[in-house]
Structure formats: C-alpha cells, structure tokens
Amino acid sequence: MLENHKIWIIFLFLLVLTGCSTEDTTPKSQDASKATNGGELVISSVREPDTLDVQKTTWVDNANVHLFDYLIGRDMDGSIIPGLVKDYTIADDGKSWTFHLRENVKFHSGEELTAESVKASMERFIKQSPVNFLAGPITGVEASDKSTLIVNFSEPYAPFIAGLTSIYLSPLDPAALKSEGDKFGNKPSGTGPLLFEKWIRGDSITFVKNEQYNWGPSDAENKGGTNVDKVVFRFIKDENTRMLEFNQGNIQIMLDVPPSSVKTLENTSGVQLHKLLDNGLTYLAINNDKPLFQDPKVRKAINLAIDRNQIVQYAMEGYAKPMYGPLSPTIPGYSEKVEKMAEQMYTRNVEQAKQLLHDAGWSNVNGNGVLVKEGKQLSIELLLTEEPVMQRIAQILQNQLKEVGIDLRITVQDDSTIRTNESKKMHDLILWQYGWSDPDILYILFGKDIPTRLFSTPELEELLIKGRQTMDEKARMAVYERVQELLVTESPWVPLFARERITAYRDIEGFKVNPYKKIVIQDIKLKKQQ
Structure with a gap:
C-alpha cells in the first residue's frame, strides 16, 4: 500500500508560529494611513546573492527566492502545504515518490509548467548544484x-521532503535556460510572483x-501577483547607513536589524519588529584534517575557553540563545537532553581548558602567554565575513582564547x-552559520x-546514513539523538548560538514571515499617508 500524503489546499489565516520563537512588537502610536495597491516596496539586506540561479549557489535568501515557487511549501506553523505539487505518495519501500502537479501554472516566459519541465530542472540540479546531495540517491526521474x-531512489531517503520545501529544487523556466545557458543567473526566470527586471551589482536588485x-500558496491570503508593482532589494552592509535609510523612510523593510538598534526601533513611532529564532546555528567550523585539531584535547579546550553567554550579551545584545549542542531548538529532532549534557560539559572553564592543552603537550615557555609545542606557537587563524556582528563576535573570541594561551x-x-x-581545507577555523529545516543538516x-x-x-557515518534511510519519524529522531550525543562527546566544532532574526518594517500592511525566514511577499501593501 502506498503511503498517501494528500495536501489539501485550504485558506489559512495568519497563525501564531509554533516550534520556534516569534514576536511582533507594536509601535507606540499608529500613523493615520490606508493600505493601497501599487507602488514600490524597498527591502534592505546585508547580504547580496552571488547569483540568482538557485541551482548554482549554496545560500538562498529573500533576495533570490521570490522568482520561484516551492514544489512543496510550509505554512506559518511549519506544516507541509501544497506548492506546485498538490499531492504526493511514497511507496512502501520508500524508494519511489510520485508527485501530482498543479495545472495552469506558467513560467515567466509563458511556457506551461509540466512534469517534463520539472524533470529537466531536477536533472539539472543533480548535475550542477553545489548542494546536489540534497536530492539524495536518485536513480531516475x-x-x-x-x-x-x-x-526513484536506490534506497529510502527521508530528507527528500526538506529538499522539496527548499527553493533549491524549484522548477526553472526551460525557455530561459535554453536562451541564457550558463548566464541564466544574470537573467533568471521561474514561476514565482516576481519577475526579474535588473541587477546593479553591489547596490540593488529590482x-x-x-x-x-x-x-x-495557502500561507498567502493573496493568491495572485504582488499588491505592489515593484520590489527592490538594496544591499547595505554598513549598519549606520541602513538605520539612516530606514528612519528616513527610504526603506520599508529592514532585514537583519543590528542588535544594537533594536531598542531604539522598539521606541520609534510607526515601526514594528518581527522576531524569529533561527532554524540554525552560528558556529566555529574546525578543520579537523589538520594535525593540530585531530587531538580531541585541543578541540575540547577551545570549546571550554569560550563564554557563549558573553558573546550573546555583548555581540548580539541578548538577541540570541546560547547553544552547546548541534541543533537549534526549531529543528525537528532537537534533543533538550543532549543540549543540557553539552552545556554541562562545555560551560566556560578556563582552568580545565588550560589543563587539557597542557595534557596535549602545550606549555608557556616564552612567557608571553601564547602556548608553545615543539617550538611552534599555538596560533590559529579565524576566517569570517565582513558582517559587523561577525567581527564583534571574532574580537570576543580572540580575547577569550587568549586567556587559555591561544593566539587567534x-x-x-x-x-x-x-x-x-573551506573546500580546499586551507583554513583553521571559520565563523560560520547554517540554516535548515531537517536534522539531516548533520x-x-x-x-x-x-x-x-x-x-x-565510522559510528557517526553509519548513524547519519541510517537517519537518511529511516522513514518512520519516531525511529528517525531517535537516531539523530544518538548523533547529537556523539558530536557533543567528540567536540569536532563549536556551536555558539541560535540567532534571533529581527526584521523591522514600517509604512506597510500584511507583513508575514514563515518559519524559514521567507517573507510572504504577495500580501504586503504600502500604506498611503493621509
């Protein structure tokens, strides 16, 4: 018998998010205004996409998702909802998935969405995408x-649903792929509510x-095109410039509000804030291929040297949750038991960190505070992006590691x-972050x-594969609890915190964000000032 996953298309009102923390703050006073159709919506973002071809990137965000539609969606509480797929079935052996597509859907070129066009997109994803492992062991489409x-799959593949609910597997316009070829990312086309107009590199996308x-989708009250005529994403890295532009009314939505600006915005008339606990972590990636980090004593010493609470307090202004285990609380399979175990093991302990380094053969022979082993100083490099908050985190980490004799x-x-x-294994540490909707992120x-x-x-690899092949949800989550225990014990990286994603908005109505940070762009209307 086939396992049937019928997804009923229903009208959904805005739901309170469950499974993750969310909050909207109300401004001190409301300005007299009415919502109106038309106009230009301006959104600021720190990060500019590297490409608009979602099959050639490892990072998607609001600036490059609205050209496309999900095959399968998630509503405001994270539940599965129809996307371009109206229903699907999974064979008893978990090796065959059958999807029925919505009818009368068109790509931006006017070409109709068909199973053949979805097949072509999926095969291109498998062949070209840097994250093609999300498709799993597919043998044929x-x-x-x-x-x-x-x-069809060579073996059961439970995380496929997570890939289907990501924009990475969204169908791309066959006509545009044919005409643009490798330059599709410069002139992209999908089935989404927005059409590409222009991209001014380093400045904006319209x-x-x-x-x-x-x-x-059913999480949008407006099933048609956007209420606004244009949507402009402006890429502004400088925090002060972003705040200035927002306060002057040149931006209606500010993504990734700087933590230092939250309290000011909370007390600004006409401004509302949306807060959402991230479905991922900020962490230190350790290059365990290097001999230095193959010693678990060194890895554990780094973990013990770090005060996560201090990072959250001073770099994030309190708008994050300190984390010690591998999964964010918003990801299915998160284990509170493992998180408590990890917190007990790795709450900051400078003396214990020093002892571990001493046991690993490092000593302060030069008298300058930096430990030495076999004539070589314990000096490691941390790579990070130019995002200001990341630089603040790095400075705190540098001071904390210095206390145990590590030069960062x-x-x-x-x-x-x-x-x-990272791909060439040329790094020591990277201040990095992940976001995903399934424990297969591990x-x-x-x-x-x-x-x-x-x-x-070997044990970790066996469990990770088992987690992918286990179709029963309860049994699968038990596998991932053991995976989390192993990762805490081995300490191959340093989880730091789950960020509270804060978005500020003004002069608009109908603002919503789903649990995976995507703005429901169709429902937004500009306010017409009276």
Missing part, C-alpha cells in the same frame, strides 16, 4: 504524463509584479573566498562524502 512526476500569477588571528574575507578555502555538515565535511567516524 520520470514524467509519466503531463502532470505526474515519479522520482523585481516587478508577475501579472499572470494566480497560484499562490582574525581574517576578514568575502563569502566566495571563504568557501574556496549529514550535510558531517557526512563522509560531503567535500567540506567537518568530521567523521
């Missing part, structure tokens, strides 16, 4: 008729309303350079066949 797609759009050298690089160094981070994997042992 079939279009059995115009609206039916069958995906999208316009998709007039033919009428297949919006801070190097700021752009994303692409860091990823190149395979993505630690799987043996992942080029950038952080660490691996």
Whole structure:
C-alpha cells in the first residue's frame, strides 16, 4: 500500500508560529494611513546573492527566492502545504515518490509548467548544484504524463521532503535556460510572483509584479501577483547607513536589524519588529584534517575557553540563545537532553581548558602567554565575513582564547573566498552559520562524502546514513539523538548560538514571515499617508 500524503489546499489565516520563537512588537502610536495597491516596496539586506540561479549557489535568501515557487511549501506553523505539487505518495519501500502537479501554472516566459519541465530542472540540479546531495540517491526521474512526476531512489531517503520545501529544487523556466545557458543567473526566470527586471551589482536588485500569477500558496491570503508593482532589494552592509535609510523612510523593510538598534526601533513611532529564532546555528567550523585539531584535547579546550553567554550579551545584545549542542531548538529532532549534557560539559572553564592543552603537550615557555609545542606557537587563524556582528563576535573570541594561551588571528574575507578555502581545507577555523529545516543538516555538515565535511567516524557515518534511510519519524529522531550525543562527546566544532532574526518594517500592511525566514511577499501593501 502506498503511503498517501494528500495536501489539501485550504485558506489559512495568519497563525501564531509554533516550534520556534516569534514576536511582533507594536509601535507606540499608529500613523493615520490606508493600505493601497501599487507602488514600490524597498527591502534592505546585508547580504547580496552571488547569483540568482538557485541551482548554482549554496545560500538562498529573500533576495533570490521570490522568482520561484516551492514544489512543496510550509505554512506559518511549519506544516507541509501544497506548492506546485498538490499531492504526493511514497511507496512502501520508500524508494519511489510520485508527485501530482498543479495545472495552469506558467513560467515567466509563458511556457506551461509540466512534469517534463520539472524533470529537466531536477536533472539539472543533480548535475550542477553545489548542494546536489540534497536530492539524495536518485536513480531516475520520470514524467509519466503531463502532470505526474515519479522520482526513484536506490534506497529510502527521508530528507527528500526538506529538499522539496527548499527553493533549491524549484522548477526553472526551460525557455530561459535554453536562451541564457550558463548566464541564466544574470537573467533568471521561474514561476514565482516576481519577475526579474535588473541587477546593479553591489547596490540593488529590482523585481516587478508577475501579472499572470494566480497560484499562490495557502500561507498567502493573496493568491495572485504582488499588491505592489515593484520590489527592490538594496544591499547595505554598513549598519549606520541602513538605520539612516530606514528612519528616513527610504526603506520599508529592514532585514537583519543590528542588535544594537533594536531598542531604539522598539521606541520609534510607526515601526514594528518581527522576531524569529533561527532554524540554525552560528558556529566555529574546525578543520579537523589538520594535525593540530585531530587531538580531541585541543578541540575540547577551545570549546571550554569560550563564554557563549558573553558573546550573546555583548555581540548580539541578548538577541540570541546560547547553544552547546548541534541543533537549534526549531529543528525537528532537537534533543533538550543532549543540549543540557553539552552545556554541562562545555560551560566556560578556563582552568580545565588550560589543563587539557597542557595534557596535549602545550606549555608557556616564552612567557608571553601564547602556548608553545615543539617550538611552534599555538596560533590559529579565524576566517569570517565582513558582517559587523561577525567581527564583534571574532574580537570576543580572540580575547577569550587568549586567556587559555591561544593566539587567534582574525581574517576578514568575502563569502566566495571563504568557501574556496573551506573546500580546499586551507583554513583553521571559520565563523560560520547554517540554516535548515531537517536534522539531516548533520549529514550535510558531517557526512563522509560531503567535500567540506567537518568530521567523521565510522559510528557517526553509519548513524547519519541510517537517519537518511529511516522513514518512520519516531525511529528517525531517535537516531539523530544518538548523533547529537556523539558530536557533543567528540567536540569536532563549536556551536555558539541560535540567532534571533529581527526584521523591522514600517509604512506597510500584511507583513508575514514563515518559519524559514521567507517573507510572504504577495500580501504586503504600502500604506498611503493621509
């Protein structure tokens, strides 16, 4: 018998998020205004996409998702909802998934969405995407008729649903792929509510309303195209400039509000804040291929030297949750038991960290505070992006590690350079972050066949594969609890905190963000000042 996953298309009102922390603050006073259609919505973002081809990037955000539609979506409480797929079934052996597509959906070129076009996109993803491992052990994709797609696997693959609810597997416009070829990312086209207009590198991306759009997901009250005529994403890294532009009314939505600005905005008339605990962690990635870090005493000493509470208090202004274990509380499979165990093991203890380093053969022979072993100083390099909050975190880490005899050298690089160094294993530490909706993120981070994997042992590898192949949800979560225990014991990285993502908005109505940080762009209207 097939396991049936019928996804009923229903009208959803805005729900209070469960499974993650969220809050909207109300301004001190409301300005007299009415919502209106049309106009230009301006959104600021710290991070500019490296490409708008979602099959050629490892990072997607609001600036590059609204051109496309999810195959399967998630509503405001994280539950599965229809996307371009209206229902699907999984064979008893977990090796075959059958999808039925919505009808009368069109790409931006006017070409109709069919099972054949979804098949072509999926095969391109498998062939070209740097995150093609999200597709799992696919053996073939079939279009059995115009609206039916069958995906076959060599073995059961439970995390496939997470890939389907990500934008990475969204169908791309076949006409645009043919005409643009490798330059598709410069002139992208999908089925989403926005059309690409222009990209001024280093400054902004402009999208316009998709007039033919009428297949919006059930988490959007407006099933048609956007209420606004244009959406402009401006990329502003400097925190003061972002705040100035927002306060002057040149920006309606400010993503990733600087923690230092939250209290000011909370007391600003007409401004509202949306707070959402991240479905991921900020962490220190350790290059365990280097001999220095192959000694677990050194890894554990680094973990013990770090005061996460201090980082959250001073770098994040309190807008984050200190974390010691591998998963954010918002990810299925998060174990409170393991988190408590990790906190007991790695709450800051300078003397214990020093003892571990001493036991590993490091000593203060030069008298300058930096430990030495076999004539070599304990000096390690930390790579990080130029995001101001990351630089503040790095400075705190530098001071904390100095107390136990570690010299931390801070190097700021752009994303692409860091990823190149990571792929070539040329780094010591990276101040990094992940976000995902499934505990399979631990395979993505630690799987043996992942080029950038952080660490691996035979037991860990066996469990990570078992977690992927276990279709029963309860049994699968038990596997991931053991994975978390192993990672805490081995200490192959340093979890730091789960960030509270804070978005400020003004002069608009209908603002919503789903649990995975995507703005429900269709529902937003500009306020017309009276």
